[in-house]
């Protein structure tokens with residue numbers, strides 16, 4: 001039978017022709033001791049029938065590519081290895097479970113529609129009724145799970161489970177740990193408000209304290225003072241001599257003066273690589289450090305009268321730290337995305353290639369945390385947001401956060417470069433860069449010293465046998 005590259009308007013691929021050649025060749029191999037293939041005579045006829053039929057008839061499965069269906073094949077194409085589970089060891093005689101394969105080719109009816117071929121809906125429905133349960137999804141549908149798989153969530157609620165003072169190179173902060181009823185992650189709020197450390201007299205300060213309403217609430221009738229203090233519901237600085245539980249009324253700040261600038265906040269997304277190992281693939285570590293530094297700067301207050309002296313109050317604001325690693329795709333996918341970036345793709349394309357969106361983050365939990373802290377609400381203080389990301393600004397406003405200003409975050413390297421541009425001598429330039437590079441992306445990079453750190457190190461030496469020569473501080477008799 002003569003074959004052309006085109007038959008009935010259908011292009012014949014090389015593999016089709018090769019297969020047909022093989023099947024119609026005079027010396028088709030026949031098994032030595034077996035029977036002749038039952039369908040051998042039919043094959044050329046079947047293929048010819050397929051090719052001569054119109055384009056509306058399925059041409060078998062040559063165009064399908066099959067991929068292992070691990071877990072839910074609808075997530076991240078069929079290659080979502082995060083759902084991979086090691087097989088349990090096979091006992092002798094037990095059959096190894098077979099890996100299911102699915103096709104990513106879109107259903108025929110959709111292909112025909114795309115090609116502008118009129119489709120008989122009734123006939124299609126009848127045809128599809130026989131389709132297997134794991135019928136393939138359109139190639140364009142990748143990460144989005146079926147709507148039915150996402151049950152309606154209850155209204156979002158956040159609760160601050162604990163708070164504690166943490167000294168940082170930029171000054172003390174209060175670390176708040178939040179739970180919520182939408183995900184199982186422990187989101188954090190790093191509250192900078194050192195004026196609170198001066199005790200209840202803080203209420204006489206110009207600025208209202210930034211406190212969590214859910215933390216200061218009474219959790220149960222029989223909650224003891226020690227339980228409240230242990231979870232961080234106290235005022236002032238906690239010590240052996242100062243243990244004052246907070247009261248629920250302390251949670252709601254009231255604005256006492258217009259002259260205090262709105263608190264500076266940043267909504268920051270987790271980045272293990274940038275924040276923990278100082279990765280220079282991103283500026284996340286630097287941004288976290290810079291945000292805490294900027295928020296901790298003393299705030300100048302304009303004099304109330306012409307003759308009054310200008311004054312300052314301690315810096316105040318919050319970094320809401322969301323556990324949305326890798327713009328929400330998770331560390332595993334981010335690591336893979338980095339490999340794709342090494343192949344030449346940019347950060348957005350790499351995400352898309354893995355079946356993710358460019359950015360999968362949400363800000364509703366951040367907004368709820370800010371509200372719990374009395375910030376950005378209608379009755380509370382508006383916020384100034386440290387970001388360069390317009391989506392973040394838009395998302396916060398959409399969540400009802402009252403944003404009064406955007407404060408840009410200039411990468412330190414850019415600021416340094418601008419400064420270095422005025423240096424004429426190249427060797428001086430290189431030396432300055434080398435010095436600045438040391439620890440630049442780590443929180444408190446370089447040498448850090450603090451009373452708490454010193455105590456901690458001494459305890460490790462004295463109580464846990466750490467091999468460090470003790471440095472005399474003159475306070476050796478103090479309790480550790």
Ligand SMILES: Nc1nc2c(ncn2[C@@H]2O[C@H](COP(=O)(O)OP(=O)(O)OP(=O)(O)O)[C@@H](O)[C@H]2O)c(=O)[nH]1
Nearest residue numbers: 269270271282324325326327334337347387388389
């Ligand atoms: N998927 C992916 N995530 C990244 C990459 N680099 C950083 N991230 C994540 O991106 C998030 C920070 O995003 P950025 O766009 O730098 O910052 P932003 O918070 O959106 O914007 P700013 O507020 O202006 O800093 C963190 O969750 C990081 O883990 C990357 O190459 N790929």
